[in-house]
Amino acid sequence: MVMPLIVLALNRIPGIGAAAATAIAAAELAGIALYATLAPRLVRHAAGLTAIAGLSALFLGEAATQYLSGMGPLAAARLLAGLGEGALFSLITSTVAGVANAQRIWGQINLLGGLAMGALLYGLSALPPRSDRGTLFLWLAAMALLVAPLVLMIRPQRRPAVRGASAARVLGARQMGLILLVVPLVYAVQSGQWAVSGYVGALAHMTSARIGLFLAVSSIAGFSGALVPSLTRNPAHRLAFVTLGFALMAMALLVFFNWLGEWPFLWGQIALNVGFYAVTPFVTGLLTENDQDGALVLRTLVLALLGAAGGTALAGVLFSAGGPRTFSLLCVAVLAAATGAAWLVFRRRSHDERALQEMTT
DSSP: OHHHHHHHHHHTSSSHHHHHHHHHHHHHHHHHHHHHHHHTTTHHHOOOHHHHHHHHHHHHHHHHHHHSSHHHHHHHHEEEEEEEEHHHHHHHHHHHTTTHHHHHHHHHHHHHHHHHHHHHHHHHTTSSSSSSSHHHHHHHHHHHHHHHHHHHHHOOOOOOOOOOGGGGGGGGHHHHHHHHHHHHHHHHHHHHHHHHHHHHHHTOOHHHHHHHHHHHHHHHHHGGGHHHHHOOGGGHHHHHHHHHHHHHHHHHHHHHHHSSHHHHHHHHHHHHHHHHHHHHHHHHHHHHOOOSHHHHHHHHHHHHHHHHHHHHHHHHHHHHHHHHHHHHHHHHHHHHHHHHHHHHHHHHHHHHHHHHHTOOO
């Protein structure tokens, strides 16, 4: 959420251009993916060490970015921060692994995270403009220290193997493949449209300041979509909410790219983000219910990052070649594929949940 501010701050360092700033910022995402790939189960064997190492890496990475210069050292600092973030995320995935109705937990995490990051984004945006990198990375380092006491209290618990009625909720290989396909597709659409949103604002004759303000407001408001999964107690209702969330995203994309203007820009982005944060906790929650140690959800993060990277990389080319209307149709087509895969999985899960409820009544 603060990635645009990170890129801008890096771009103000002497000798770091726009392309270099983007590449340095991407090293943070590479660090997260690297940890998720190489050490997804480390937290099960050394939770305390993982927490301390994650917090230390995050703090040192942010602090080093504040004072280092040069593309190599800065990229190494962002990579270190990303490794720390990956370690901290593994604490969460391991703690909630195997929990029933996990969409409620992920919805609540999104709500709390959205409020915290929204407050941080607002505070950082309100700081006086500076010609250097400013104090952004010191604030991020301070935030790592602020959450340290809560992080150190997290202790993942081992859960018994799934048996009996709960075993009926385990995803088969086909269903698992379909739900894993949803992850990169939905993140590719979300990241791709975000990457070209500035061009849409320019076509609507909006100023850069106005575009930035509307994107910040829509990002914060979009987290309200997480209220839906956080309040959903009956698993049989997940299919309806996921379908509505995807439909909202599709309609928002068509509005955003085909009705140019300030209000379509703002409300299109808000609706898109609401739909996104309504859908993704259900997907992550279903994976969490089928995850015994947190490694599955952590590795799914790699798929999300790959989807986001692919969507970002292709967005500019596709938008330039086809224009807003064609780009919106391509996004909706990708979203339709994700919707179809999710619908097949959640329809089966809804049927199984209703059958289980009938057996227990």
